[in-house]
Amino acid sequence: MHVLITGGAGFIGSHSAEALLASGARVTVLDDFSSGKRANLPATPGLTVICGDIRDSSAVDKALASISHVLHLAAQVSVPASVADPLGSSRQNIQGFLNVLDGARRAKVARFVYASSAAVYGVPVHLPLDEASPVAPLSPYGLEKSINDQYAALYRELYGLSTLGLRYFNVYGPRQDPASPYAGVISRFAAAMANGEPLRVFGDGGQTRDFIFVGDVARLNLRALASPATGVCNVATGHSVTLLELIDALAKCAACTPQIRHEPTACGDIRHSAASPRRMLELFGHLNMTPLTEGLRQLLASME
Numbered sequence: 001m002h003v004l005i006t007g008g009a010g011f012i013g014s015h016s017a018e019a020l021l022a023s024g025a026r027v028t029v030l031d032d033f034s035s036g037k038r039a040n041l042p043a044t045p046g047l048t049v050i051c052g053d054i055r056d057s058s059a060v061d062k063a064l065a066s067i068s069h070v071l072h073l074a075a076q077v078s079v080p081a082s083v084a085d086p087l088g089s090s091r092q093n094i095q096g097f098l099n100v101l102d103g104a105r106r107a108k109v110a111r112f113v114y115a116s117s118a119a120v121y122g123v124p125v126h127l128p129l130d131e132a133s134p135v136a137p138l139s140p141y142g143l144e145k146s147i148n149d150q151y152a153a154l155y156r157e158l159y160g161l162s163t164l165g166l167r168y169f170n171v172y173g174p175r176q177d178p179a180s181p182y183a184g185v186i187s188r189f190a191a192a193m194a195n196g197e198p199l200r201v202f203g204d205g206g207q208t209r210d211f212i213f214v215g216d217v218a219r220l221n222l223r224a225l226a227s228p229a230t231g232v233c234n235v236a237t238g239h240s241v242t243l244l245e246l247i248d249a250l251a252k253c254a255a256c257t258p259q260i261r262h263e264p265t266a267c268g269d270i271r272h273s274a275a276s277p278r279r280m281l282e283l284f285g286h287l288n289m290t291p292l293t294e295g296l297r298q299l300l301a302s303m304e
């Protein structure tokens, strides 16, 4: 297997590169380093790193030479940034996506796996969310990811390209940049705790989310690349916790008592989110997922 990982220097990408290299695959990373870091990746002969932009189709085509499998993760990853600049976001997440998808078709790769998102679902009509739940995105980012799902399905029909969209829920773990204004809530809380600052909770903290450890996502990505499964698939633990439960678990791991500062509910915040991982388990088997407290412990250790 020679895998092209777009966005491979980022959070999920670098963990996926590590897992693939450990499995014996060759890996090429295409990343523009807008948020990813070279230091996230090991220096090893099985890995080639190319600095390039997915919006540049010639850079994408060059990176696809001799590739058998694609893991497309590069994206404009911020919901607020997509609301502030929908055109810029679509150039990355629709045009950039299509550059990689069409390049993969022309390069005749065996498999195209890409990052979709739980954001495609919008406000849930029923819980838990499964892949047949209505798609009703609340942001340009969510819409772009659902358009990715439609393009991937069409390419499967039209050209026979084997495509699978992974609808990641809330991924957390080492290397998620807490300095980014769009960092996941866990890395923001962990960084605030480390700095002795209060944790900012929007609303009462009763909102629920499904948090999945990045190491488990990387292993899942590997299985997804090796499998013939197509369509879309939730990537989640199936166990949601409230933000207050999350803070409690984090505080226990860090052996401290953080201050919580409640702020008005953020506009558009979804109250409850829960995912059905049934299709994921059927397709890829049990992953022996990292328990939340263990994942939090690894995150805190990585910050020391």
Ligand SMILES: NC(=O)c1ccc[n+]([C@@H]2O[C@H](COP(=O)([O-])OP(=O)(O)OC[C@H]3O[C@@H](n4cnc5c(N)ncnc54)[C@H](O)[C@@H]3O)[C@@H](O)[C@H]2O)c1
Residues within 6 Å of the ligand: 006, 007, 008, 009, 010, 011, 012, 013, 030, 031, 032, 033, 034, 035, 036, 037, 052, 053, 054, 055, 072, 073, 074, 075, 076, 077, 092, 096, 115, 116, 117, 118, 167, 168, 169, 170, 171, 172, 184
């Ligand atoms: N982290 C999550 O909880 C989560 C949830 C749902 C979906 N996703 C999706 O998973 C994928 C990976 O997310 P992440 O959390 O690792 O984010 P990340 O920001 O850490 O990684 C994205 C990587 O893509 C690179 N990149 C951005 N624009 C690029 C471009 N135009 N050309 C080439 N490289 C570019 C960045 O430098 C970075 O290395 C994204 O598609 C994201 O939308 C993530």
